[in-house]
Amino acid sequence: xxxxxxxxxxxxxxxxxxxxxxxxxxxxxxxxxxxxxxxxxxxxxxxxxxxxxxxxxxxxxxxxxxxxxxxxxxxxxxxxxxxxxxxxxxxxxxxxxxxxxxxxxxxxxxxx
Amino acid sequence: xxxxxxxxxxxxxxxxxxxxxxxxxxxxxxxxxxxxxxxxxxxxxxxxxxxxxxxxxxxxxxxxxxxxxxxxxxxxxxxxxxxxxxxxxxxxxxxxxxxxxxxxxxxxxxxxxx
Numbered sequence: 001x002x003x004x005x006x007x008x009x010x011x012x013x014x015x016x017x018x019x020x021x022x023x024x025x026x027x028x029x030x031x032x033x034x035x036x037x038x039x040x041x042x043x044x045x046x047x048x049x050x051x052x053x054x055x056x057x058x059x060x061x062x063x064x065x066x067x068x069x070x071x072x073x074x075x076x077x078x079x080x081x082x083x084x085x086x087x088x089x090x091x092x093x094x095x096x097x098x099x100x101x102x103x104x105x106x107x108x109x110x111x112x
Numbered sequence: 113x114x115x116x117x118x119x120x121x122x123x124x125x126x127x128x129x130x131x132x133x134x135x136x137x138x139x140x141x142x143x144x145x146x147x148x149x150x151x152x153x154x155x156x157x158x159x160x161x162x163x164x165x166x167x168x169x170x171x172x173x174x175x176x177x178x179x180x181x182x183x184x185x186x187x188x189x190x191x192x193x194x195x196x197x198x199x200x201x202x203x204x205x206x207x208x209x210x211x212x213x214x215x216x217x218x219x220x221x222x223x224x225x226x
Contacts, residue, residue, distance in 0.1 A: 043202055
């Protein structure tokens with residue numbers, strides 16, 4: 001069984017400030033890790049993914065994440081956020097079955 | 113083209129109605145998924161079709177009936193729903209089990225049961 005923990009349900013931040021959204025996972029097998037973003041009244045959009053290889057993964061919209069196997073973490077970062085980054089962010093884990101297990105989500109609130 | 117389309121965008125139905133949600137992808141993906149998402153919650157997996165066969169049913173009530181007519185289409189037939197079934201219904205697709213693990217999501221159908 002696998003699970004994902006997003007410790008922060010909401011992260012408020014000012015525009016142009018850096019942000020980190022935390023994600024920890026547990027799994028008994030090798031996993032694949034994802035971050036999805038959901039803007040209001042929309043579906044989920046893939047931000048980035050870790051399948052193998054380099055532990056630092058770059059995604060769309062200036063986001064990046066680092067896979068840390070020893071700490072079982074996959075935190076999402078952005079050096080400078082914009083108002084338009086306001087959205088719900090979901091961390092997800094998949095095993096070989098390709099089904100996704102989602103965290104509860106973190107609402108990123110960017111204010112001017 | 114990494115687009116998954118869903119129709120309709122919004123649906124209001126009574127508890128005695130029968131309606132269907134439609135999902136379509138043209139990426140050649142062989143796995144398709146239905147999720148239910150309540151407000152401020154993550155998506156919950158309902159069904160998985162793999163190579164046009166139902167491979168996972170997450171103990172979903174029989175008032176939800178999935179159908180995969182071909183590799184590009186996925187339907188969700190709705191009958192005798194309850195108000196608590198009101199939610200955003202998301203469709204997703206991926207290359208297939210063991211091939212690729214990222215899923216591409218459609219914009220969803222906002223369902224309201226009255």
